[in-house]
Amino acid sequence: MTDNRTAPIGVFDSGVGGLTVVKEIMHQIPNEKVIYFGDTARVPYGSKSKDTITRYSKQIVRFLRTQNVKAIVVACNTASAYALDELSKEIDIPIIGVVKPGAKVAVETTKNGKIGVIGTSGTISSETYTTYMKELNPAIDVRGKACPLFVPLIEEGLWEDPVTDEIVKRYLTDLMDSGIDTLILGCTHYPLIRKTVQRIVGPEVTLVNPAYETARELKALLSSHNLLSDQTSGLGTNIHQFYVSDAAERFQIFANSILKYGILSTKAVNIETY
């Protein structure tokens, strides 16, 4: 372990959503190689229990370690909220989730101290965003709202659609009425309907995208551990590797709608054996 700066970064999510984080990593630290794992055989995580999500996350970390990653990004809000603390205790390489970076920027952004968080049922009921933000500023007023239909609507391709407008309005009316000036997109899928959400909440509300903040924090973390790659990588996603637990073609199709460069191949892993 004298010099593993050229080793890849492990990134995982319940499925495709974490690719919005990969996109930011590719943009902000383009010299880094990514090994991505999407748990498509057990997706979604958002409606499942803490115990189950923690067990799944540990299996995935064990798989990523076999790929000799130098750091791990939990690119799933639900897994970050439920499992990151326990994962951190068991691991000797840097590991970060998406919740803490998002929470930090939201607290820095708000002017009136009222912050909304939208996410899966698991992320919202865990209150992890609230906990982190209260640690930074106990006076912050946080309102959470679970939005279980957003992921299915996004995966059905209805990113700009009257039905999505209607569902966004229903979920967000109470948050808007409470006077928030900052809204955290607390699920990695949600940046894909960012425009719709912004239109409905209005320009006075600032949207926080934890994917962007996580890539920034990852860069700082790698730098502080002297782990930033100093090799210029080739362009394109062919230097990165993508693994899924279910070999659905759908992953690749959806991935190619998110990432700038096409994914050439996706390998299947039987994650239950890790």
Add this chain to the structure above:
Amino acid sequence: MTDNRTAPIGVFDSGVGGLTVVKEIMHQIPNEKVIYFGDTARVPYGSKSKDTITRYSKQIVRFLRTQNVKAIVVACNTASAYALDELSKEIDIPIIGVVKPGAKVAVETTKNGKIGVIGTSGTISSETYTTYMKELNPAIDVRGKACPLFVPLIEEGLWEDPVTDEIVKRYLTDLMDSGIDTLILGCTHYPLIRKTVQRIVGPEVTLVNPAYETARELKALLSSHNLLSDQTSGLGTNIHQFYVSDAAERFQIFANSILKYGILSTKAVNIETY
């Protein structure tokens, strides 16, 4: 194995949807005990591959066998479509799925020979309904349509809602235009939005509910094997047992909205170890 008529029937689904089949079993053969398994840790099945669904189904069958069931009902259209043939080869007790009974009744019902099938992506792309119906009558014209948003809308409680109306219209317009007179509700969740679907397709289209037909066929199958229980059971669901792979309270809440009698307790099983 001289007399196992009083043994329970094993019923499984990816989650809660199969409870619509349990409801029909309780109604049509009330003396039978049911052991239900809902794979809530890995739900949904509808968007996953044949290999994964077959592996999951085999694990569940192994679990149900430890409960000494006398027969098994695959109360999930996707698992029936993908895995039933392989499960049947490996098992020495009666096993039935929901697809064949639904297909049989649809062929008996249609007058103009044009039948629609709605279900998950997996059920529709497997074309299992089509295969069974063509075996019964090669002249039948079958149109399938995957409806990935129905399950999330139903699980969000929008059984009667303008948004559900709109999505039903979008998914079913092409089927309606093709002149079908019979429509199979090819996912165990769909009977819960039966009224909305019927209103939108109009009274001239007959809806087929495989849950109902499966309970009928199960009764005949048990009878032919001399396995029908001759003991009068107590009323209520307390004689039945419910297992899930993820101990979400949500299962019990949703279950109690489907079944007539409340479920007293649900036990968690780590299904990956079977």
